[in-house]
Amino acid sequence: MTVATTSPTEPRVPPDERRLRRDAEANRRQILRAAGRLMAERGLSAPLEDIAAEAGVGIGTLYRRFPTRADLVEAVFADHLAVYVEALEEALGAEDGWAGLLWFLEAATTHQIENRALNELLEYNLGEAAVAQVQEKVTPLVDTLVERAKATGRLRPDFALSDLAFMQQMLVALGRATESVGDRVWKRYMAIMVDGLLAARTGPTPTGRAALSIEELRVLHESRPPVPWRRRADPPER
Amino acid sequence: MTVATTSPTEPRVPPDERRLRRDAEANRRQILRAAGRLMAERGLSAPLEDIAAEAGVGIGTLYRRFPTRADLVEAVFADHLAVYVEALEEALGAEDGWAGLLWFLEAATTHQIENRALNELLEYNLGEAAVAQVQEKVTPLVDTLVERAKATGRLRPDFALSDLAFMQQMLVALGRATESVGDRVWKRYMAIMVDGLLAARTGPTPTGRAALSIEELRVLHESRPPVPWRRRADPPER
DNA sequence: GTCAAGTGGAGGTCACTCCTCCACATCTCG
């Protein structure tokens, strides 16, 4: 009754991945598409049942493929985040540093207004994994972008990376609130803010406080409320 | 068997209000205080059970006194809204129109950051009743405030009432997100925006779109998602 | 043709909140 659990010629359970059946693979892709769409629209906590329905697939299927929501999110946004890096690289390519900065601000804001999940992904420090990784790649790039803009002499010298982050966050909030008006109302306020960033104007109104340092920003980020969906319960308390 | 439902000397059910018993009146006040505190902190949809608990009162008591959440909200904020009018009046009292405008922006923003319920109250067109009424009183005052600021020549001439509303909304959002840092981070961005409002700077960055008119603002407001708490079910459908 | 792999979705679970109801407690007023 001692049993060989794996045949000698072919390992039963290949270390990590095994090839999916063709139909299963197709379903998997459907799920990812559906999740991408729904989460962009309704946020990271879009009900899994809705996603399954949108994908034309049973809820069980979704669960077998992605046992936790985090797995799903990760799979969906693996590439989405790369968009950021691309935008940055394009912005850095601009010959005028000032224009590059504005271009990036606008592009990133548009992106996050259109994709609510993306926005939440950055807000909740989510993946530890994926996001942190991107963060690490992105931070120095943004830094360069800012420095280049300052070098033109147009940007107020006390501008910092955190300013960019917060302005973006504000514009995203507004953009979403005024979506129904169409017509990009938020751009008006981006323009106003940008005018306020001109070096020529530094000082007329006291800012009262320097920009947050990257370190402070990181701390703030980590004190965020936990991710907004229910996690699998921890092993029972008592 | 025909019965006199009211005694001739003393009407059983005075038209609207009847005097509460002393203890009941005390409870009522406790409830209002508790609701004020909790709603400021957690928003208009703070669980009624929590409010009752905070007030040291049974849930039944709360319901007898305020049959619907709307009743409670109305009672709590009846006066809170008056604060607005006062702030406006003070701002209008400033001799410098520009300073008055800034003072009001700052005061109103602080207020709404500290009181989440107040913020929601204005966002969801809530009371039809109370809010609309205040709105009506407030709008012309704000208008005057803006006009006075323009008269100083410091404010960009295309500034409109809606700009004030949106800027405030953005700052509130930021203020809440950065609360944990203390230190009023949002004021930095208020300063930046304000710099962008200076008439001297009009134009450097194209705004792309004029400010929303009051009419447009109203329409936007009305297309808001419904109030975020469950309402008493309508009489059963079928 | 066989059978491992994959599927659907009914139904159990859970966490919340709402709101009713009534035996009991507390005032008020004569």
Add this chain to the structure above:
DNA sequence: CGAGATGTGGAGGAGTGACCTCCACTTGAC
């Protein structure tokens, strides 16, 4: 003081909106 009107607490039923499991059945691969 005592009677009756007024007020109270909070257990419990009901509704909601998600999560996740399980297994009889279907399908693709070889």
